Amino acid sequence: GGKRDEKLILPLNSSVSVTLNQEELRARTTVAVSRNFKEDKMWLNGREQSMKNARLQSVISQIKRLCRKRKIDGDQPNEKLQWKLHICSENNFPTAAGLASSAAGYACLVYALSKLYGVEGDISKIARLGSGSACRSIHGGFVIWNKGDAEDGEDSSTEQIAPETHWPELRVLILVVSDQTKHTASTVGMQTSVETSDLLHQRLQGVPKRIERIKKAILRKDFHSFAEITMKDSNQLHAVCLDTYPPISYLTDTSHHIMQLVHAINQDNSSNMVAYSFDAGPNAFLFMQEKDVPTVLDILHYFYPNSDPHFIRGIHVPGKHDTHVDYTAFSDIKVIPRALKFIIHTKPGPGPSVQESDNGLLTKDGLPK
Amino acid sequence: GGKRDEKLILPLNSSVSVTLNQEELRARTTVAVSRNFKEDKMWLNGREQSMKNARLQSVISQIKRLCRKRKIDGDQPNEKLQWKLHICSENNFPTAAGLASSAAGYACLVYALSKLYGVEGDISKIARLGSGSACRSIHGGFVIWNKGDAEDGEDSSTEQIAPETHWPELRVLILVVSDQTKHTASTVGMQTSVETSDLLHQRLQGVPKRIERIKKAILRKDFHSFAEITMKDSNQLHAVCLDTYPPISYLTDTSHHIMQLVHAINQDNSSNMVAYSFDAGPNAFLFMQEKDVPTVLDILHYFYPNSDPHFIRGIHVPGKHDTHVDYTAFSDIKVIPRALKFIIHTKPGPGPSVQESDNGLLTKDGLPK
Numbered sequence: 001g002g003k004r005d006e007k008l009i010l011p012l013n014s015s016v017s018v019t020l021n022q023e024e025l026r027a028r029t030t031v032a033v034s035r036n037f038k039e040d041k042m043w044l045n046g047r048e049q050s051m052k053n054a055r056l057q058s059v060i061s062q063i064k065r066l067c068r069k070r071k072i073d074g075d076q077p078n079e080k081l082q083w084k085l086h087i088c089s090e091n092n093f094p095t096a097a098g099l100a101s102s103a104a105g106y107a108c109l110v111y112a113l114s115k116l117y118g119v120e121g122d123i124s125k126i127a128r129l130g131s132g133s134a135c136r137s138i139h140g141g142f143v144i145w146n147k148g149d150a151e152d153g154e155d156s157s158t159e160q161i162a163p164e165t166h167w168p169e170l171r172v173l174i175l176v177v178s179d180q181t182k183h184t185a186s187t188v189g190m191q192t193s194v195e196t197s198d199l200l201h202q203r204l205q206g207v208p209k210r211i212e213r214i215k216k217a218i219l220r221k222d223f224h225s226f227a228e229i230t231m232k233d234s235n236q237l238h239a240v241c242l243d244t245y246p247p248i249s250y251l252t253d254t255s256h257h258i259m260q261l262v263h264a265i266n267q268d269n270s271s272n273m274v275a276y277s278f279d280a281g282p283n284a285f286l287f288m289q290e291k292d293v294p295t296v297l298d299i300l301h302y303f304y305p306n307s308d309p310h311f312i313r314g315i316h317v318p319g320k321h322d323t324h325v326d327y328t329a330f331s332d333i334k335v336i337p338r339a340l341k342f343i344i345h346t347k348p349g350p351g352p353s354v355q356e357s358d359n360g361l362l363t364k365d366g367l368p369k
Numbered sequence: 370g371g372k373r374d375e376k377l378i379l380p381l382n383s384s385v386s387v388t389l390n391q392e393e394l395r396a397r398t399t400v401a402v403s404r405n406f407k408e409d410k411m412w413l414n415g416r417e418q419s420m421k422n423a424r425l426q427s428v429i430s431q432i433k434r435l436c437r438k439r440k441i442d443g444d445q446p447n448e449k450l451q452w453k454l455h456i457c458s459e460n461n462f463p464t465a466a467g468l469a470s471s472a473a474g475y476a477c478l479v480y481a482l483s484k485l486y487g488v489e490g491d492i493s494k495i496a497r498l499g500s501g502s503a504c505r506s507i508h509g510g511f512v513i514w515n516k517g518d519a520e521d522g523e524d525s526s527t528e529q530i531a532p533e534t535h536w537p538e539l540r541v542l543i544l545v546v547s548d549q550t551k552h553t554a555s556t557v558g559m560q561t562s563v564e565t566s567d568l569l570h571q572r573l574q575g576v577p578k579r580i581e582r583i584k585k586a587i588l589r590k591d592f593h594s595f596a597e598i599t600m601k602d603s604n605q606l607h608a609v610c611l612d613t614y615p616p617i618s619y620l621t622d623t624s625h626h627i628m629q630l631v632h633a634i635n636q637d638n639s640s641n642m643v644a645y646s647f648d649a650g651p652n653a654f655l656f657m658q659e660k661d662v663p664t665v666l667d668i669l670h671y672f673y674p675n676s677d678p679h680f681i682r683g684i685h686v687p688g689k690h691d692t693h694v695d696y697t698a699f700s701d702i703k704v705i706p707r708a709l710k711f712i713i714h715t716k717p718g719p720g721p722s723v724q725e726s727d728n729g730l731l732t733k734d735g736l737p738k
Contacts, residue, residue, distance in 0.1 A: 179622065181703075199608055202571035232614055239568055239612040245597075246632040247604045253548065253622045263615040334550075 008153040009132045013207040017136045021349025024314040027091040027108040030361040031116045037084035043368045059130045067117040088361040097176045098281040106130030107137035111352035124158045140350030164348035174344040175284040177254040189248045196245040227275030234277040252282040254339045268329040295323040304340045314345035377522040378501045382576040383515050386505045390718025393683040396460040396477040399730040400485045406453035412737045428499045436486035457730040466545045467650040475499030476506035480721035493527045509719030511587050533717035543713040544653040546623040558617045565614040596644030603646040621651040623708045637698040664692040673709045683714035
């Protein structure tokens, strides 16, 4: 993360991300216009929202602007543009999990609006105006967000490195931790880093080389390198947060415990079996290959015992793994019951798509079903 | 911290430290030689220790080497040098507090040996061979450790910036935290940082300027600047630890909570009232001026309630402070009962000194009393 322009939501550095599968975590949005609607309205997860959100307004006006520029034969874009808009959105993100749902939400909304108004082209720049990282979620699979250099952000763009089908063995476990303390909003945080961290400059200098290396690792499906680059980058991001004044800390004792455990697993395996990455919060995103999921789940069950029957969610793994882990290799790591709330098992997935219309979230009268 | 040479114990960067008062935290050592002693022996806190410690042997042999070089009229240094040595040492550091007692211990031992063998001159270089930071504890008050550039470490030396009497209002609260998790020995840790942290280089470039600024702040008794430089340097040290691969983390949730609280106090005060510094562990060293101690203690009592009658140790502060802190300024900070084990209230103090001989720790037969 990190932004060089707060209004245009331009990043400080380029970055690579993985879009996650919609089976486990997704946003759904239905948009409708009608001459009968009296005012613009929006519902999110069943609750009506104010339309007076600067980012929401920015996204809608940019989509409409592109629509006006476009001539569509036989259609009457201007009329539609004047009708009032209803938006209904929901996501299946577990509440209070501290998982960023705004990226998925804005990617989905911008995609839906582009279909409604018949807009084509690079809509990821519009998604960026809603939530920075939403511009990456417009694409599926492995995505690069080039920061660009232009003042107006015109050359800040996203591109798919490879689709999710390129590396079908890759799996993601999202470890939702119990100690959800968050001191700083990520937007406020990074602006302070720009102003106060001496180490940020050095980090930014190293990013282009790191991006090239992780692109190569993804294209070659070289998990060991992918893991090392991912972990080092995550650690460096949080190091810069700590070097910010006043310091920003997203990682908790549980986050650090997970990091310690991952390095112990990798050392025991003589090669990287798991990688962690932490965003602006304490939850861990663990990457691994499908073949190693049962082993990793067994180890997580051992160190974070939890009797919740819904402790593991998402992609089903047949039970009783018989992975025969030798825990003597982890003798200096403490067992912490209930350190994790739950685990979501998912994988890389595609970008937004159009669903069958009878699954829409609005009635014919434009009200939530 | 941070070492560029593990054997000579040369630091990566110069540093400034404050020697703490011996009333609250001190080491005492009695050394004796006799033709009647059968072998070298050492006792530490009442328990006999092995003499086969490389650092201990290094310190003893260097002192003896200086003694041999020195001609002392009327004395027979060579005879003394051949007699067996008994060492008895104790410190009043609370056990399991995670406070580094080896710096005080080696400074005291080297000072005692220098008196025994009649050695003068810069004994801080010898203390360094026992425990890096012991070279600073040879001096009282505010001390700079210049890293030096020579391969053999001959120009790595310590110097007093100002004695403890220069800034008599300065006070130190040592917050001993309850979550004493320590993953990495500090010696192992810093070697890994040198090899793996991209950000360390940038940190090292900034150190000389920071040293000049804190020297000025100390000489001018400018607490606000002293506090800011101290906190930024502590944060950057721990940022580099996090940027190390695998990452090193000394700070716990409690450490971060203390940092957050200190910044809230300073913000509420519109100027820095408190500074924190963290060493290779989670305990906080808080600096403040004498006039602010009652307020800070009240705030610490409020956020870390503890019914232990020995919760506050060291310099006595008359009870019931009536500081009238307005806690609405700290409304987003959680109260965490028993997050601290105890607090030691101390201040800058002098370097080692000779005590009355009847207070020695050895009997005339060279055995612990």
